[in-house]
Amino acid sequence: xxxxxxxxxxxxxxxxxxxxxxxxxxxxxxxxxxxxxxxxxxxxxxxxxxxxxxxxxxxxxxxxxxxxxxxxxxxxxxxxxxxxxxxxxxxxxxxxxxxxxxxxxxxxxxxxxxx
Amino acid sequence: xxxxxxxxxxxxxxxxxxxxxxxxxxxxxxxxxxxxxxxxxxxxxxxxxxxxxxxxxxxxxxxxxxxxxxxxxxxxxxxxxxxxxxxxxxxxxxxxxxxxxxxxxxxxxxxxxxxx
Numbered sequence: 001x002x003x004x005x006x007x008x009x010x011x012x013x014x015x016x017x018x019x020x021x022x023x024x025x026x027x028x029x030x031x032x033x034x035x036x037x038x039x040x041x042x043x044x045x046x047x048x049x050x051x052x053x054x055x056x057x058x059x060x061x062x063x064x065x066x067x068x069x070x071x072x073x074x075x076x077x078x079x080x081x082x083x084x085x086x087x088x089x090x091x092x093x094x095x096x097x098x099x100x101x102x103x104x105x106x107x108x109x110x111x112x113x114x115x
Numbered sequence: 116x117x118x119x120x121x122x123x124x125x126x127x128x129x130x131x132x133x134x135x136x137x138x139x140x141x142x143x144x145x146x147x148x149x150x151x152x153x154x155x156x157x158x159x160x161x162x163x164x165x166x167x168x169x170x171x172x173x174x175x176x177x178x179x180x181x182x183x184x185x186x187x188x189x190x191x192x193x194x195x196x197x198x199x200x201x202x203x204x205x206x207x208x209x210x211x212x213x214x215x216x217x218x219x220x221x222x223x224x225x226x227x228x229x230x231x
Contacts, residue, residue, distance in 0.1 A: 031217055041154070041204055043221040055217055088158060094217075102148045102210045104219060106160035 003027050006091050006107035013081055014115055020077045021110045023091030031055075032074040033104070034066060035090040043090070049074055078112075086114045117142045119209050121222035128197045129230050135182075136192045136225045138207030148210040149183070149190045154224075155203040163205070166190065194227075202229045 004025045013019050025032060033056070034046040048056035049068040063079040074091060091107040118141045128134035140149070151163040166174045166183050173181050178195045194201055207222040 033219075041224050041226075043206065043224075045218060048217050050217060090160065092160075102212070103150070103162055103165060104160075104208075104210075105162075106152075109158045109160075111158075 004091055004093055004105050004107040006089075006110050008110060009108060010111050010113075012113045012115065015081055015083060017081050018077070018079045019081060019112070020075055021089055021091075021112075023074045023076070023107055025072055025091075025093040025105070025107075027093055027095065027105060028072075029093035029095040029105070030071055031094050032068065032071070033090075033092040033094075034074065034076050035092065037088040037090060037109070039087070047074075047076075081112075081114045083114050086112055088112070117144075117209050117211065117220050119207055119220050119222040121205075121207055121225050123225045124223070125226045125228070127228045127230055128194070128201075130197055130199060132197055133193060133195045134197055134227065136194075136205050136207075136227065138190045138192070138222055140188050140190065140207070140209050140220075142188070142209065142211075144211055144213065146212045148212065149181075150208040150210065150219075151179070151181070151190075151192045152206045152208060152221075153201075153203045154206065155200075160206075164192065197229050199229050199231060202227055 007022045031050045033048045047066040052068045065077045068074045088109045092104045094104045120139045147168045149166045153161045164176045180193045182191045204224045209220045
């Protein structure tokens with residue numbers, strides 16, 4: 001069973017389009033994250049939700065909007081895509097108060113290419 | 116604010132040899148978690164090892180071990196008997212245990228090459 005899954009794994013689209021990336025975790029975790037990894041492999045946190053509540057909202061253009069319909073899902077919608085949005089986007093989850101407290105589990109990543 | 120620094124952008128090791136990847140961090144907190152993650156070419160982020168700051172004993176996981184120096188704020192990863200499959204990007208990460216804090220701070224990564 002996949003712990004953290006993302007769809008799609010690859011996304012190629014043109015500038016100006018709107019796209020969504022979906023994330024689901026079956027670990028029962030209460031916190032989920034979106035990260036952006038640029039071409040230099042730098043991992044930058046974008047958003048985090050805890051029990052469906054937005055708790056981290058880094059300096060990210062408001063073209064990016066996360067949505068958490070329930071604590072097992074965290075989706076990322078991007079409006080008016082720009083060339084600079086090309087990157088790998090990772091979803092992750094974590095859970096406090098367990099033996100593996102604070103470990104983050106990552107999805108496989110979504111490689112977004114904007115042309 | 117906490118920071119994590121990996122000063123080695125790239126390292127090479129001969130197969131079967133030992134290599135150490137460096138990580139330093141800055142924090143004013145006394146309790147926290149530190150992690151090493153591996154990202155192979157498949158791009159999947161894989162947890163390698165975890166260290167709780169309150170534990171003096173260094174964590175080990177098979178061929179992977181850490182040298183945790185709390186006073187020096189240093190958290191290096193030692194890989195023994197290096198294998199070709201160890202070739203990857205390695206990220207050091209910090210996580211506060213302060214209630215209400217959820218952010219992980221990642222270093223910039225070290226690319227490890229394993230030479231046959």
